Amino acid sequence: MGSESALFHLFGAIAIIASLLVIAQKNPIYSVLLLIASFGALSGLYVLLDAPFVAVIQIIVYAGAIMVLFLFVVMLLNAPHEDTEHDLEVHPLLRGGPLRAGALLAAALFVELTWALTKGGGESGGFPGAAVTSVAAIGRSLFTDYAFAFEVTSILILVAMVGAVVLARREPGTK
């Protein structure tokens, strides 16, 4: 048990520190890499929770596929440093425009998460789905109990795909 909790603290620390460093970097490439490290630590936490399937999917989908795409875009834009027009002297909450909205959203998310996490029944309150470990069981509950949510998600992704195609398509005749 001791080694397990030590590993939990190790992975948890890596995940938190890496996530904090993501937003502290000036170079977007480093941000992407630190986010990958954070995903890796999360994957380790999933293994500790006896969910190897989720852990591997986390690596394949997020660290393997999505972040490669992110890295591709960052490299293609080749922005070595973030735009430093607004110097760091001004606090984000005091800056104008979208930055202020982002800071407000972050604050709202923080409050909501704090509320949601403290509302739950403490440490001993087990989650109902925690026993589902095998791939067959995950598949079964995905296509029975959560079939609606699953299908709605797929429609959402389809809409996003169509939207991306429409946005990226050039009208014939224009350059």
Place this chain on the structure above:
Amino acid sequence: MTALLIAQIVLTLFVFFMLLNSAAVMVYVERKVAAQLQQRIGPSLVGWKGVLQPLADIIKLMFKENLRPAAADPLLFALAPIIAATCAFAAFAVVPFGGETTLFGWLPEGIRLQVADVNVAILVVFAVASMGVYGIVLAGWSSNSKYSLLGGLRSSAQMISYELSYGLALASVLLLANSLSLTDIVNRQGGSWWHVLPRWYVFLQPVGFLVYMTAGIAETNRAPFDFPEAEQELVAGYHTEYSSMTFAMFFMAEYINMVTVSAVATDLFLGGWHGPFLPASLGWIWFLIKVSAILFFYVWMRWTLPRYRYDQLMAFGWKVLLPVAVINLLVTAAGVLYFGI
């Protein structure tokens, strides 16, 4: 218990050592086969028929100066080859290469010829392979040279395009085997149909096998899909700025990835260590023969086919390989559902 533990540690070190060796052997085989295909002699001076050539190459590489461009990103430039080599070695950890053995009765109980028996092994191979691309991409970016950057960009685009087909080819085998463990998948391919045809999944999944092999070439950046390095266009692609042992690490990673892709293909489609004439305890000989055959096929392909154009590669990946893989998966699923194959 201790005997088993020691055996497991020895096995792990053995696999590591054999992977290192396989890279050296493959370099020699590649050069010899290429020479034969081009009516040359190939390496012939160092040792008997040139077999010590890889050793001479390694010694030469070790004594070369390790250069780093002044404008390179020092941290990532150093990290990139480490990521590439680590992922190459790590992927093989879950690949089984033989049945249970007691090492001629030395051990109290049998151990599996596999470093780690993970029940989602096939996904682990896939995940580690998809992390390996970061080595290449970061090498391309951190070198701060346009050829390297182009190589890295090509690598990431190629990876995204071919990983889908690769994953779908794996999924069609998973449907047949009803398991994610490579050991289970291999064990389901034992025996034969009508005592003639071995029960290998390649006979049930010929399309899946073709898709896997094609996507596998793209995954390992081998010709005719070797765009990240394409020497006529990009000097040497992502490893243009690397020298000495850091270059050797990329080189080694490429060959080890090839070995891993071949070993997984053997486990998934060619029945792993099952084969006639040999007792079950010597199954690893069959495994070795099959992997060698696939590796030879890869070398043969490289020196026979010219390189595609980059847009052809993208069009082929998205418009041909992916639809074929999807249809194959649907047909397999229907077959499993209605006929219970």
